[in-house]
Amino acid sequence: MSFKLLRITCLFLFLTQLSWAAGSGSADTHEFTLSNGIKLIVREDHRAPTVAHMVWYRAGSMDEVNGRTGVAHVLEHMMFKGTDKVKSGEFSRLVAAVGGRENAFTSRDYTAYFQQVEKSKLDEVIKLEADRMSNLNFDDAEFLKEIQVVMEERRLRTEDNPSSLLNESLTATAYMSSPYRHPVVGWMNDLQNMKASDARDWYRSWYKPNNVTVVIAGDVDAKQVLSVVEKYYGAVSAHELPARKPQLEPPQKGIKQVQVKAPADSAQLAMAWKVPRLEPGKLDDPEPYALELLTAVLDGYDNARLNRILVKQEKVVNDVNVGYDMISRGPELFLISASLAKGKTVAQAQASIRRALEELKQKGILESELKRIKVRILSEQIYKRDSIFGQAMEIGSTEMAGFSWRDINYMLDKMQTITPEQVQAVAKKYLLDEGLTIAVLDPQVRKSVASQEGK
Amino acid sequence: MNTLNKGLAVCLLAFGYLGVAHAILPIEKLDPHKGAKGYLVQTKALPMVDIEVSIDAGDRYDPVGKSGLADMTAALMNFGVRGDQGILNEAQIADEIADLGANISLSVGGERAILRIRSLSRKDLRERAVKLAAAMLSAPTYEAKIIQREKQRTITNLLEAETKPEYVLGRSFTKSVYGNYPLANSPTVKSVAAVSYADLVQFHRQFYRSDRMIVSIVGDVDRAEANQIMQALLQKIPQSGPAVEKLPEFQRSPVEPLAQRELRIPFDSQQAHIAMGMTAVTRSNPDYFPLLVGNYVLGGGGFVSRLMSEVREKRGLAYSVFSYFAPGKDTGIFQAGLQTKGDQAALALDVMSSTIAKFIADGPTPSELLAAKANLVNGYPLRIDNNRKLLDNVSSIAWNDLPLDTMEIWTKQVEAVTLEQVTAAFQKYLAMDRMRIVVLGAQNQ
Numbered sequence: 001m002s003f004k005l006l007r008i009t010c011l012f013l014f015l016t017q018l019s020w021a022a023g024s025g026s027a028d029t030h031e032f033t034l035s036n037g038i039k040l041i042v043r044e045d046h047r048a049p050t051v052a053h054m055v056w057y058r059a060g061s062m063d064e065v066n067g068r069t070g071v072a073h074v075l076e077h078m079m080f081k082g083t084d085k086v087k088s089g090e091f092s093r094l095v096a097a098v099g100g101r102e103n104a105f106t107s108r109d110y111t112a113y114f115q116q117v118e119k120s121k122l123d124e125v126i127k128l129e130a131d132r133m134s135n136l137n138f139d140d141a142e143f144l145k146e147i148q149v150v151m152e153e154r155r156l157r158t159e160d161n162p163s164s165l166l167n168e169s170l171t172a173t174a175y176m177s178s179p180y181r182h183p184v185v186g187w188m189n190d191l192q193n194m195k196a197s198d199a200r201d202w203y204r205s206w207y208k209p210n211n212v213t214v215v216i217a218g219d220v221d222a223k224q225v226l227s228v229v230e231k232y233y234g235a236v237s238a239h240e241l242p243a244r245k246p247q248l249e250p251p252q253k254g255i256k257q258v259q260v261k262a263p264a265d266s267a268q269l270a271m272a273w274k275v276p277r278l279e280p281g282k283l284d285d286p287e288p289y290a291l292e293l294l295t296a297v298l299d300g301y302d303n304a305r306l307n308r309i310l311v312k313q314e315k316v317v318n319d320v321n322v323g324y325d326m327i328s329r330g331p332e333l334f335l336i337s338a339s340l341a342k343g344k345t346v347a348q349a350q351a352s353i354r355r356a357l358e359e360l361k362q363k364g365i366l367e368s369e370l371k372r373i374k375v376r377i378l379s380e381q382i383y384k385r386d387s388i389f390g391q392a393m394e395i396g397s398t399e400m401a402g403f404s405w406r407d408i409n410y411m412l413d414k415m416q417t418i419t420p421e422q423v424q425a426v427a428k429k430y431l432l433d434e435g436l437t438i439a440v441l442d443p444q445v446r447k448s449v450a451s452q453e454g455k
Numbered sequence: 456m457n458t459l460n461k462g463l464a465v466c467l468l469a470f471g472y473l474g475v476a477h478a479i480l481p482i483e484k485l486d487p488h489k490g491a492k493g494y495l496v497q498t499k500a501l502p503m504v505d506i507e508v509s510i511d512a513g514d515r516y517d518p519v520g521k522s523g524l525a526d527m528t529a530a531l532m533n534f535g536v537r538g539d540q541g542i543l544n545e546a547q548i549a550d551e552i553a554d555l556g557a558n559i560s561l562s563v564g565g566e567r568a569i570l571r572i573r574s575l576s577r578k579d580l581r582e583r584a585v586k587l588a589a590a591m592l593s594a595p596t597y598e599a600k601i602i603q604r605e606k607q608r609t610i611t612n613l614l615e616a617e618t619k620p621e622y623v624l625g626r627s628f629t630k631s632v633y634g635n636y637p638l639a640n641s642p643t644v645k646s647v648a649a650v651s652y653a654d655l656v657q658f659h660r661q662f663y664r665s666d667r668m669i670v671s672i673v674g675d676v677d678r679a680e681a682n683q684i685m686q687a688l689l690q691k692i693p694q695s696g697p698a699v700e701k702l703p704e705f706q707r708s709p710v711e712p713l714a715q716r717e718l719r720i721p722f723d724s725q726q727a728h729i730a731m732g733m734t735a736v737t738r739s740n741p742d743y744f745p746l747l748v749g750n751y752v753l754g755g756g757g758f759v760s761r762l763m764s765e766v767r768e769k770r771g772l773a774y775s776v777f778s779y780f781a782p783g784k785d786t787g788i789f790q791a792g793l794q795t796k797g798d799q800a801a802l803a804l805d806v807m808s809s810t811i812a813k814f815i816a817d818g819p820t821p822s823e824l825l826a827a828k829a830n831l832v833n834g835y836p837l838r839i840d841n842n843r844k845l846l847d848n849v850s851s852i853a854w855n856d857l858p859l860d861t862m863e864i865w866t867k868q869v870e871a872v873t874l875e876q877v878t879a880a881f882q883k884y885l886a887m888d889r890m891r892i893v894v895l896g897a898q899n900q
Contacts, residue, residue, distance in 0.1 A: 047500045048840035080758065089768055092758035097826060099833025101757075118836045148771030152726070156774055156794050159725045160620060263723070265614040302533065303549030312545070315604060318611045342611050372553045379556025379575055382503055386841045446618055447723040 029395075029405060030222040034230060036238045037210030041395055041405055042225050043217040045388055051122050051218030052392040054114040055129050058213070058400055059206035061186075062108045062179040062330050063244065068198050070150070070186015073106040075199045077146050079113065080104075081138035083131050088142050091128055098124050106184055109329040110400040116389060119219045123228050130232035133212070136203055143196035151192070154185045162262035162441055170270050170439035171333075173258040178249040180330045208239040213399045217392040249274070249331050256437040261444050266318065268441035269346050270337040271353060275324065275430045277332040278411070280402040288326035289415045290426040291334060295324045296373040297365050297423060298336070298356075306336070309356050316344045316352045327401045333437075334430065346440050357431050364424040374416055381412060479839065482849055482859045486682050489694040490666030494853050495681040496673045496845050504581060504674030505846045506572040508592065508688060509854050512662035513566040515637045515702060515786075523609065523642030524650050528595075528658045529561040529568045531605060535596035538587075542596060548587065557584040559591070565638045566783050567854060568662075571846075576675035585687045592663060593691035597655045609647050620724045620794075624895045627718055628730040631891040632788055636705045664696045665689045669853045673846040705786040708733035708889040720895040727800035727896025731807065732790035733889045738782040738855040745880035746780050748872045751827040752819040753811065754778025754791055759826070765810045766793055772803045778811070784855050789885060797897045804894060812887045818878030832866045 028044040061072050082088035095102045098121035104113040115125040158164040168183050175181035186194075214233065216225055252274055278288040298306045299322035306320045317338040324334045338349055384390050395405040485493030514525045534545040543551070552559050557574040570592060574584040616622040626641045633639035640646070670685045722728075736742060747755075754762035754777050766776040778791035791811060795803040819827065839845055839862060852861045 047498075048836065050836050050840040089758070089764075093826070096756060096759045096830045097833075099830050099835070099837070101834065101837055116837050118833055121833065145768070145771035149767055149774055152772070152795060153774035155725045155796060162618075263618050265618050266611060301549055301553040303546045303553070308546065311608075312604070315607070318608050339611075339615070342607065342614075372550065375556045376553055382501060382575060383558075383573060385501055386503070386843055388840065443618075 026406065026409065030226075031405070032226050032229075034209070034234050036234065036236055037208075037212075038229075038233050038236075039213045039399070040226065040229050040233075041213065041215050041399070042220060042222040043215070043391055043395065044220060044222060045217060045385075045391065046219045048388070049119050049219050050116060050388060051119045051216060051220055052114060052116050052389045053122060053125050053129065054112055054215045054392050054396050055133070056110055056112045056213045056215065056396045056400055057207060058110055058211050059202075060107050060109045060111060060329075061182060061184040063206065063242075064179065064182065064186075067190060068194065068202075069182040069190045070184075071194065071198050071202045072111055073185055074147065074150055074191070074194060075202045076104045076106045076111050076113075077150055078138050078143065078199050078203075079132055079136060081136075081142045081146065083135040084137050085135065086128065086131060088138065091132065094128055095125060100125060108180055108184055110397070112396060114389075114392070122216070122220065122225070126228055126232050130236065133207060133209070133233065134236045136207070138196070140196045143199060147191060147194055150185070151188065154188060154191065158183065158185060159188070162260070162264040162443075163268065165262050166260050166268055166270060166439050166441045169258045169260050170272055170335075170437060173256050173439065174252075174272050174274070174333060174437040175249055175331070178247055178331050180249075205242050208241060209233065209236045210238040211241055213396060215392045215396045215399075217395070218388045252435045252437075255433045258437070258439045259442055260439065261442045263446035264441060264443035266342075267340045267346050267443055268337065269317075269340065269349050269353075270335060270439040271350070272333040272335045272437045272439075273431050274435035275332055275334045275426075277328055278326040278403075283407060283410055283414065286414075286418060286422050287426050287429075289411070289418045290422040291324050291430070292326050292415065293370060293373055293418055294423050294427055295322045295334070296376070297360075297369055298322045300373050300376060305356055305360070306353070310338065310349070310352050314352055315341050316349050317341055320353075327398060327403065329401050350438070357427065361424065361428045361431070365420045367420055370418070370420050370423065377412065377415060479862045480845065482852065482862070483678060483681075484859065485670070485672075485678070485685055488665070488682075488685050489689050489692070491668040491670060491685070491689055492853065493670040493681070493685040494672070494849050494859075495676070495678060496849055497675075497677065498673060498842055498845065499675050501842070502576045502675055503842070504572075504574055504576045504672065504676050505842050506574070506585070506588075506674075506684060506688075507671045507846055507850050508570045508588075509669045509671070509850060510568040510570070510592075510663060511566070511667040512568040512658075513564050515565055516658070516662060516699070517637060517640065517646075518654075519640075520646055521649055521654060522640045522646040524654055524658050525568065525662075526563045526642065527602075527605065527609070527647075527650055528655050528662075529563045529570075531597055531601065531655065532561055532570075532591040532595045533559075534601045534605070535598050536587075536590040537594035537596060538590045543587075543590065545601065548591075551583070551587055555580050555584050555587075559584065559588055561591075566785065569850075578680075581676075581684070582687070585684055589688045589690060589692075592688065595655075595659065597652055597659075599652060602650075602652055602655065606647055606650065609642070610644050613642060613644055613647065620722055620726065620728045620895055623720065623722060624728040624730055624792075624893055627720060627895070628732065628790070628891065628893045631716075631718060631893060632708065632732055632734065632790075634706060634708070635703055636786065637702060638786070661697050661699060663692065665692045665694050668692070669850075671846060671849045671853050673842045673849060702785070705734065708891060710886070710888045713892075716890060717892040717894070719899040720893065721897070721899040722895045723897050724895075725797060725897075726794045727797050727803075727894060727898060728792070728794045729800065729804055729807065729895075730790060730792045730893045731804075731811070731890050732788055733885065733891055735780050735787045735789040735884050736782050737784060737787050738851070739784075739857060740782065740787075742876075742880040742883065743782060744868045745872050745876040746884065748824065748827050748831065748869060749814075749819060749877040749881055750778055750780055750789075751831060752823045752877075753814045756827065756830065761810055761814060761823075762791065762793075762807065765806050766803060770802075770806065772799055772806065776807070782855075800894060800896050800898055804892070808887070808890075811885075811890075815881045815885050815887065818874060818881065821874060824872075824874050824877065828869055828872065831869045835866050835869075 320338040773793040776793040
C-alpha cells in the first residue's frame with residue numbers, strides 16, 4: 001500500500017510540473033476590447049488549419065421575466081431566420097457553403113453561436129455573425145412556424161423524458177425567487193402564448209456589442225483576427241442594457257420535497273443541497289474548490305465512493321451521479337441523483353446515500369483519494385487541449401460567469417492546494433437538511449406499452 | 456427559391472474550393488504481430504497518445520437466445536482480471552486507471568468491440584496503461600458475483616429503456632430492417648438472464664484473439680514505440696482459436712406490400728416517433744461517395760437538407776429530422792427519422808416519404824450537388840483536426856480495409872461525383888417499395 005502511495009506521489013509531482021509546461025496557454029491567448037464594448041479573446045493553436053468562432057451574448061434564461069420563459073432560447077432559433085440582407089435560412093446555407101459546422105445553444109447564463117471552419121473561411125463567418133448581431137429581421141410567419149419547432153423540442157427533451165421532468169420539478173422546487181427555477185426551454189404555456197414581438201424585444205434589449213464576448217480559437221494570428229473583427233463587429237454601436245436585478249434566493253429554512261409521476265420503470269431519487277459557487281473577485285475562497293473535489297471523491301471515477309458503495313456493494317441503486325459546477329452566474333446546487341435497483345425502495349436508497357455522506361463527514365477522506373482526483377484533473381488539462389472547440393467553450397463559459405480566461409489556470413492551481421480537511425468541512429457545513437430539496441420520480445406504467453413484442 | 460439558388464451559386468464561386476490543400480498526416484503501417492494489423496499516425500504537439508484495439512467480436516456474433524453476450528463479454532473486462540502479480544479486482548482496476556490519469560473504455564457495436572486507451576505519452580505511464588488494457592483483453596476473470604450483479608443492472612436498464620419511445624422504435628426498426636441477419640435481435644430480459652459464466656468464457660475464447668484484432672494509434676509516440684505498444688497489448692492473447700461459424704448473408708430488403716413493411720406500435724407518448732429505411736451499402740462500396748454526397752442533400756446536411764427544409768423549415772413539424780447511411784465492413788443500412796406531436800404523425804410521414812421518393816426518382820439539382828460538394832470538400836479539415844478525430848478515421852480505414860491514402864484522396868473523390876452517379880446510386884440501392892417503416896405513437900391505439 002505504501003508503495004502504491006509513493007507511486008501516486010511521484011506521478012502527482014510529474015503532472016504538476018507538466019501542467020505548468022503544457023496547461024498554461026496564456027502566452028497563446030490574447031484579449032482585446034473594441035471601442036463599442038465587444039470583448040475579443042483569441043487563442044492561437046496551430047496544430048491544424050481550422051478555427052472555432054464563437055459569439056457569446058450574456059443573456060440567458062435567468063434574464064427572462066415571468067410569462068416569457070423560454071424567450072432567450074426562442075430568439076436563438078429566430079437568429080437563423082433572416083436579416084435585412086440575408087434571407088431566412090440563408091445564414092446556414094452560406095456557412096455550409098464554406099464547409100462550416102455551426103449551431104447555437106442557450107443556457108441559464110448565456111446564449112452562444114458558433115461556427116467551425118477551415119481557417120481561410122473565418123472572415124466570411126465573422127461577416128455573417130456581425131450582420132445578425134444588429135440587423136436581424138424576421139417576419140411573423142417565420143416566427144409562427146419556428147415556435148412550433150421549439151414546442152416539438154420541448155416535447156422531445158422534456159415532456160416525454162421522465163428524468164428531465166424530474167429535474168425540472170426539482171429545480172422549480174429548490175428555488176423560490178431565483179430565475180434559475182425556470183427551465184431554459186420555457187414552460188409550455190409560455191411558449192404557446194409567445195409572440196414574435198416578445199422575441200424581437202429580447203433581441204433589442206440584449207443583443208448589443210457591450211453584452212458580447214467573441215472567442216476565436218485555432219490556427220490564426222491574433223493581430224490579423226483583431227483587424228477583421230474590428231472591421232465587421234466594430235461597426236455596431238453600443239447601447240445601454242436593461243437593469244439586471246439581483247433576485248437573490250432567500251435562505252432555505254428546511255427540507256423541501258416534490259414527487260413526479262411519469263411513465264418509467266424504475267423510481268429515481270434526486271437530492272439537491274444549496275451550496276456556494278465561486279464568486280468573481282473571491283478566487284481564494286476554498287469552499288467551491290472543496291465542493292468540486294467532493295463531487296469527484298463521490299463520483300469522479302469507477303471506484304469513487306457512491307458508485308462503490310451504492311451500486312457495487314449494497315446494490316441499492318442501478319446508477320448514481322453527482323453534479324456541481326462552481327462556475328455559474330446564478331446559485332448552485334450540489335446534486336446527487338440515482339435510479340433505483342430492482343426491488344429497492346426510495347427510502348432505502350436515501351438512507352444509503354445519507355450513510356455514505358455521514359461517514360465522510362465523520363471520518364473525512366483519505367489523502368490518497370484526493371490525490372487520485374487531483375491527478376485526473378491535471379491529466380484532463382492536457383487532454384482538453386486536443387479539442388480547439390473545447391478550449392473556446394471553456395474560455396467563453398468562464399467569461400460569461402464573470403471571470404476572466406486568465407483565472408482558469410489560477411483556479412486549477414488553487415484546486416491542487418485543497419486539503420482533505422477542507423473537503424470534509426464543506427460536506428459538514430452544507431450537506432444539511434436545512435438546504436435540502438428531495439425529488440422523487442414515481443414510475444407509472446405507460447398505458448399502451450403492453451402489446452410490445454416479446455421480452 | 457430561384458434567387459436563393461443564384462445567391463448560392465455566386466457564393467460558391469467566391470469561396471470555391473480554395474485553401475484546403477494542407478498536408479495530411481500519413482498513416483504508417485506497423486509491423487504485423489501475431490496475425491494482427493497495426494496503424495500509426497504520429498502527432499507530437501501534445502504529450503498524449505490514443506490507442507484503439509478493434510476486435511471482430513460485435514453483437515452480430517451473439518448466439519440465438521443470448522443477445523447481449525457480446526456486450527457483456529467486453530463490459531465485464533473492467534471488473535476483474537488476472538495480471539502478472541495475481542488477480543486485480545474491479546476496485547484495483549479503477550484505482551489504477553485513475554492513478555495513471557488515463558482513460559480506458561470498452562464499447563461494442565454491431566460489427567466490432569472496441570477498447571480505447573487515452574494516456575499521457577510518458578513512457579512509464581503509458582506502459583502501465585497498456586499493460587492493464589492487455590490484461591483486460593486477455594484475462595478477464597468473469598467472477599460469478601459480478602456476472603450476477605451486472606446482469607441484474609443490465610436487465611433493470613432494459614426494463615427502463617422499454618418505457619422510452621426512442622428505444623422501442625429503434626429496437627423495432629432494427630428487427631425489421633435486419634431480417635434474418637443476427638443483428639435483428641436486440642437484448643431482452645430473457646436473453647440477458649440466459650447468459651452464463653460458461654457463455655462468457657466461450658465467447659471470449661472464440662473471439663478475443665489477435666487474428667481478429669486491429670491496433671490503431673494516434674499521438675506522441677514514434678514507430679518503434681508504437682510497435683512495442685502493439686506487442687505489449689497482444690502479448691498474452693492467443694493468435695487463433697476455435698473456428699467461427701460464417702454469418703448468414705445480409706439480404707437486401709425485399710419488395711413487399713406496404714402492410715408487410717410497415718409496423719405501427721401504440722405508445723402513449725406526446726410525440727410520435729418515425730423511422731424509415733432499408734439495407735444499403737458497405738463502406739468499401741464504390742458508390743459510397745455518390746451516396747454520401749447525395750445524402751448530404753437529402754437529409755445529412757444539418758440545417759440545409761431537403762428533409763430539414765420540408766419537415767422543419769416549411770412546416771414546423773419536427774425539431775429533428777435526418778437521414779443517413781451507416782456503412783459497415785460487411786453490412787450497411789440507410790435510415791431516416793423524425794419525431795412529431797402525435798396528431799401530426801400521418802402528415803409528417805407523408806412529407807418525409809414523398810421527399811425521399813422524389814429524391815430517389817429525380818436526384819439532386821445541379822446547384823444542390825455543387826453546394827453539397829462545397830460543404831464536404833471545404834469542411835474536410837474539420838474531420839481530421841485533432842487526435843480523437845484522426846483516430847476515428849484511422850480506425851475506420853483499418854476496419855473497412857480502405858486504402859491508406861483514403862484521407863489524402865477523400866476530397867478528390869467527393870469532387871469527382873457527378874449528378875448522374877448520385878441519381879444512379881440512389882436508384883440502385885434505395886426503393887420506396889422496399890422501405891421498412893415503423894411508426895410509434897398514441898394515434899396507433
